Amino acid sequence: MTNISCGIDFGTSNSSIAIANDGQISLVPVEQAQVTIPSAIFFRRTDNKAFYGRLAIGMFLDRQDGRFMRSLKRVLGTSLMKQGTLVNGASMNFSTIVTSFLQHIRDKADTVAGQEIDNVVMGRPVHFVDNNPQADSQAQAELHAIAQRIGFKNIEFQFEPIAAAFAHEARLSSEKLAIVADLGGGTSDFTVIKLASQYIHKADRSEDILANTGIRVGGNDFDKELSLAAIMPEIGYRSTYGDKRLEVPLKPFHDLAEWSKVNFLYTPKIIQQVRQLLHQSHDKARYRRLLQVLEDETGHTLLSAAEGTKIALTAENEHKAPMDFIETGFFIPVQRAVFEEAIAEEVEKISLSARECVQLAGVSNDDINLVILTGGSTEVKSIQTELRRLFPKAAIADENKLSSVGLGLAYDSQYKFGSSSQPKPATR
Template sequence: MSPISCGIDFGTSNSSIALADANQVSLVETEAGQYTIPSAMFFLRKDNTAFYGREAMELFLSKRPGRLMRSLKRVLGTPVMRQGTMVNGEVMKFDQIITAFLEKIKTKAELQAGRELEAVTMGRPVHFTDNNPEADRRAEDELKAIANRLGFKSVSFQFEPIAAAFAHENGLTSEKLALVVDLGGGTSDFTVIKLSNKNLRKPDRSSDILANTGIRIGGNDFDKDLSLAAIMPILGYRSTYGVKNLEVPPYHYHDLSEWSKVNMLYTNRIVFQVKQLLFESHDKTKYKRLLQVLEEETGHSLLAATEETKIALTNEEQFQTSFAFLDPELSAEVKRQTFNTAIDGRVQKISQTALECVKNAGTTPDQIELVILTGGTTEVPKVQQQFQNLFPNAEVSGENKLSSVGLGLAYDSRNKFG
């Protein structure tokens, strides 16, 4: 029986797994008809039964009582990873939660392979955490421990943008100097690499990789910027209170704009604080909506509305965002220009990091022949335009944006494990 290994792309927003043997590399159908699965889990309140991916999101959006968890990757390497969290009254460690999620997709892959998988290449961002090598090492160690817990006896890691490059290499007819732009939910990573289909089975690619850099900015940050610019104002963000016309505290709104923090707001103490401030609010109608969200625990519905708006603005110049979960008549018109303005600072930081990668590679933007866009955040029109402007001589490839990293990791696993 020929060796078989796999590659796992555990993403902040979406995940995938691909198999590799001597003859082929193929993605695994992680859900019916789908080769990616949202990195989401939903725990029913009555017994903490876990549901995954799209089913988890559907249960949450249908307002079933329970706890939704997303952006789990962002806790790797942080103190929160060790602290754990309360899930419907039960303390759960994040390593248990992440293990359960990854076990779900590993089981799908083993059913397709017809055997137990023991070798894996795990994807990782260039930096789990910016400017913190200790936290970065800890994050990789935590992910490796989870892989071992899943039954993998051989575990390697590969930078996600390098994996995306491997996935594109098969279709090339000549050598190309490429920049991989991997913009995920939590990080933005870049690699300058020499690509050629002659190198597909080359076990050591270190001489082809000229530079890689990364920054902890991703699509979730774009969601937060859009939320604060266009969504949170309907809850009284930046409104005032009291005789001194002070601005209402912003921190609740910032936490409501992040998947990884919203569950921490549903406490009696925070609800009491908001109730107290409501008496002094100068815009009680809007500020009362904040109280309603906290009391009814519908923060995730706000995040879902933000995400829906961001996706809609990919193809439309404006979108009417509904807040029916607050009031059947409540909606707000959001323009793409508002979104572009909100994310401009982050797009500039992403661009600077990409140019730094090109410089570190000893080349210039006009020498880049191929720009590979991967990750859902590269769908944002402002991002696409930015990279077309930065690299005017390059062909831009955006095929398999959500699954190329998983495929590339499987290619890498075949080269490493046979």
């Protein structure tokens, strides 16, 4: 058998897998011709069959009957992994759910390779869980066990921002001191690393990696803050009820603004509570919309509208968020300035992590020659503005934002599992 290895980027929002085969690095088409797949799964109610990625999202948005889940990576290292969740009326362990998704993309790679691939480098954030080393170790152990379950025999891990650096290195003409900004759906990670094309064959890169930092803040948090600031008020958030003019309970709105919590809201108890408060509401028109969302189970559609608004605001100064799934002709105008104000605290946390990484590396901001952007959240204008402010002398590299980690993990698998061939430029 050919010595083939692979790298898997299991992302909060999107995932990819790339193969290293005789020095050739290539991304695997994981959904038709697409080399990235949304980390989403839909279990059809009639037979509990699983569907993945864009197909899963489409089936859910088409209101097909079943159970939809996204942001599965955020469950790793938390108590939810053991608790499980209801899927079409039956309890299912989150480990089983994540296994199903990763088996799907592993099967795609085996088909392309023409054999079962034994060797894998799994990507991981610098911190799965902030300020909790035990939970962080638990998250990696859970992912390792899942990789074993889907058939990998030799499993290594690499920090995702380091993998992104490896993906860019082959094209460099001279040595660069780079900072990698890997901003995904769930985490923001930074690495300061020395890169050069002649380093690409080195098996041990520890002396080139000067520092790593990371925080559990990402695009999903942007979606949440945008939703709470601009969308939730139009469905009754922070409205009042009763003679004492008390604020309505905020927890349902906060849960509606997080992908991993939406499905826990559709219970008879919660819906009944909202119905009771509606009678005493001082803003029945808006608060009734919350009841509508819960009764129709359209929380994920609401979040998709928030995510779509975030994406649209990278190019537009104002976007009309479509809400016609709640009321015919209903939309919410959202300005970019409102979005940027809503995420200002998150952007500052991300900036602080970048500054900490440079400090730990023992270099200055002006020493950085190259900023490598990877992950969809680097598209956000205020993030780009902040990184350019921090590193004014650096060039910006932002190709293959959604697939560079997967490519880099495959490069790393080549180093870790060995081959007589030096890696050749990646195919995309």
